[in-house]
Amino acid sequence: MAYNSAHTGPEIDAAVQLLGEIQEAKNSTASDRQAVAGMAATVATQAAQVSSQAGSVSSNTAVVLASASAVESDRAEVEQNTALALSAKEAAEDAQSQVLAAKEVVEIIQSAVSNAQVAVDLSEQNAGDSASSARSDREIVEALAIQTADDRTSAAESAAAAAAVVTGGTATLQPEPGKIPLAKGDGRIDEGWLPSAIARTSALTEISEKADLATATAEATESRTARYLAPAAVAPGQRDDGLPLQTGDIYFNTADQTEYRYENGGWRSNDSTKAVELINERFSVDPAAGKTPVAGDDGKLPFGWMPTQTSQLAVTRPLVVDDYQDLRQQTGSELTVLVTADWIGGLFKSIGKATGYLDDDAITIIRNDGTVFLRIVIFPMMANWFGLKPTASREENSAALERAGLVVDRSGGGFLDFAPGAYNLARALPCYSGVKIRGPGMDDGIFDIQAVTDSVGFDFSFSSGSYNAGGAQDLTIYNSGVMGGSGIKTPVHEDGFLKAQKWEFERIGFRGSSWKYYFDIGDCSQGYIRDWEVRGRYDARLADAGQDASCSVRLSGARGNVGMQITGFRSIGARYFIDLGENVEGYYIDKGEATNCWKGITSSNVTPKPGGFIGPIHISANKAGIDLANRNDMNIAKVQCYRSTGMFDHGTDWVGVKLDNCKRVESAKPIIRNLVVSTGQQITVDLVNCDKVMMDGFSQAEPGFMTAGIRVNGLTNSKIGDCGFDGLTTTLELSGVVSNCSFGPFTGPSVPAAPVKFNGAGIDRLSVRVGQFSSVADYDEKNFSAAASETWDPRRTPRRRKVNLTGSSAFDVTITLPQGTALRSDTFDVKVVITSASASKNIKFVNDAGATIYTLAGNTTNTFMKLIFLNNGAGWVIDDVHASLS
Helix, strand or coil, rough: CHHHHHHHHHHHHHHHHHHHHHHHHHHHCCHHHHHHHHHHHHHHHHHHHHHHHHHHHHHCHHHHHHHHHHHHHHHHHHHHHHHHHHHHHHHHHHHHHHHHHHHHHHHHHHHHHHHCCCCCCCCCCHHHHHHHHHHHHHHHHCCCCCCHHHHHHHHHHHHHHHHHHCCCEEEEEECCCCECCCCCCCCCCHHHHHHHHHHHHHHHHHHHHHHHHHHHHHHHHHHHHHHHHCCCCCCCCCCCCCCCCCCCCEEEEEECCCEEECCCCEEEEEHHHHHHHHHHHHHHCCCCCCCCCCCCCCCCCCCCHHHHHHHHHHCCCCHHHEEHHHHHHCCCCCEEECCCCCCCCCCEEEHHHHHHCCCCCEEEEEECCEEEEEECCCCCEHHHHCCCCCCHHHHHHHHHHHHHHHHHHHHEEEEECCEEEEEECCCCCEEEEEEEEEECCCCCEEECCCCCCCEEEEEEEEEECCCCCCCCEEEEEECCCCCCCEEEEECCCCCHHHHHHEEEEEEEEEEEECCEEEECCCCEEEEEEEEEEEEECCCCCCCCCCCCCCCEEEECCCCCCEEEEEEEEEEEECEEEECCCEEHHHEEEEEEEEEEEEEEEEEEECCCEEECCCCCCEEEEEEEEEEEEEECCCEECCCEEECCCCCCCCCCCEEEEECCCCCCCECCCEEEEEECCCCEEEEEEEEEEEEEEEEECEEEEEECCCCEEEEEEEEEEEEEEEECCCCCCCCEEEEEEEEEEEEECCCCCCCCCCCEEECCCCCCCCCCECCEECCCCCCEEECCCCCCCEECCCCCCCCCEEECCCCCCCCCEEEEEECCCCCCCCCCEEEECCCCCCCCCCCEEECCCCEEEEEEEEEEECCCEEEEEEECCCCEEEEEEEECCC
16 A cells, blocks of 8 residues: 655654554564564564565555555545554453453452352353453563563664674664664664655554454453343343343343353353352351351350350359369359369259259259259269269168169169279169169179178169160179079069060179079060179089079069070079079070089979070089970070089989970080989980970980980970980980880990880880981891890891801700880891701790790701791781792
């Protein structure tokens, strides 16, 4: 484009002057272009464009001079460009103002989020990014401007100095009269050397480009901020500039005071803003219901946020007193009092002169002036607060425990703890059904009770109508009195079975003199006695007569004792381990040892009751390991019953397991042992009038000590099998009514002298089966060469035999087949071989009365005969006879 230098106006002069300054700055920094470009890529791009246009103007200088007539028409264009530049500048300034305003809004929102301490992804973040970007661009431009000015000055000074040195002062970079122009680093002279027409052209081009850049920057800024619409009472249908709405646009509704975001073609409330508002509303410095406390200016929460009790303690220094009596005598207005005496110490708060309170000498203390002080209790309650002390008298400790138990029960039940120590008691401790007394450990918390005849140690019969699980744990009860009464007793007089207690006793120890019943458990609906120990004074090495008639556990209910578990025990020196009394069912006895006793598990009930599991347990008893009567539906498994070395020889029978009038009993794998040579019978299993007894897989050990294996006096519909015996006199002895029963097989290294005994006529030989003995051969050969007589017992004699009669002389052999132990279907399969040289030989089979069953007479020739004898229940008969080939 050509310009006419003849037409010059003030606007063009100003533009030319501005362009000259910019061009001068650009040229002066040409040699440092690399450093400037590293700081601002945008300035470097503009410099390149100006340089290119300046070259074009220089090459067309002649054309410009010749085209002066076109200046007038271009003057209007220059004025238009100037106006555009000014307009762009104003738009940029307005955009910058909007960005700063948006920035302030964003900072306010960010401050609110920070105070709430919640990281919420707010929609205003985009506006913050725009403001941040604008601010960053502005800072870069300002920095470049300063750097450019500094570089321009430095470059000008360097260039001038260099020119002076090289040309000797005759040439210079800047225009001076009489000097020769010197080209700059880009190979061009300064525009000041040129006529004004050429200089104006470069200046106008530069200002036009600057205006374009300003316009583009303003448009970008406007695009970033245009999505923030002006507040309105109704949802806008377009942007403030009239353009269509776009996803991400935001406006604030002045009607419902809610910010909305344009999403998926519609306006939706900004959830992040709502969240911030809800969070901000939840926090409060002042106490209010449902609010979250915030510290005040001093960094602390106001007292109003604290519970009344804590607030009072925080602002009140407690009065220190010695004991409860000292507290009662105070008259001041203290809100809190600290009692410091041992065992009873604690912090109390005042509730004023209130009514309806009783002084219990532990939790509630009432001063002489009527002011009520309540102990600040951190549960559980301590019995020591009520005056329980190792140094107190028996009467004082008994009274203290009575008060403590009553207070805990009235409070709804729960634990009543006490500190380690040994405490003396004068009488029974009344316990309540909802209270569990808890000590510091079996050997650390000891109650020494000076028992008298029929006294009770811990008496849980004091039911207040609270039917929570009561009991005791982690303590030892020491009896320093006489034998008698109960160590722990629960009631047997509940007015309804369903209201009976669930008793829980755990880690309890007994020492000292014997109690008649260490645990005496009455009516209950489930419960347990776990991990307990009894150390009584009964001595099984001495005669039973005259010793303490003690029992570790008695279960007996007036209406029902159901589901008690007795486990993890060690009972030593109690005459009886467990006595199952009336109305007891569903018990479970396992995982423990009972030693040095007269009987292990016994029963005293008259009316049969069902249910019960026994085993695995270990019982060492001098009379009977398990001796139960009138107990039905039991399971006895993995029980070891034995009589220890050194126990007293009482001269009467000893039995491992005895069941009397019991029905539906199953037993598996019991082990019966005896280590005492006794003058009485030593019996493994004794069954009396029982029905449906299934006993399998049991064994007897220690040969030479046991005399009888299984003794039965009345048994029906039962199976006793897979028995292991050694060194017995009799394996099976049957008496009374015995029918539909199976015994054996029997395993052992030898056959007893009388393996089976049948006593009386009540044995049903038609329905009773007795298995073979493992030591009896199934087949053998018997040789006779002279007259002889033998009795073949079907329990001891092989059932299949070959009999040989040999020799040159004549003789007779008599075989008796007894009926005593024979049962229906017993058989003898006999092959007789008579070898006769010149004299005859005879063999005769007879019964117990001597009556002949069958006779085989030999002659001078060899005889081979097969004989089968069968017992039909009434006696032996010949079942089959036939000649044998050899």
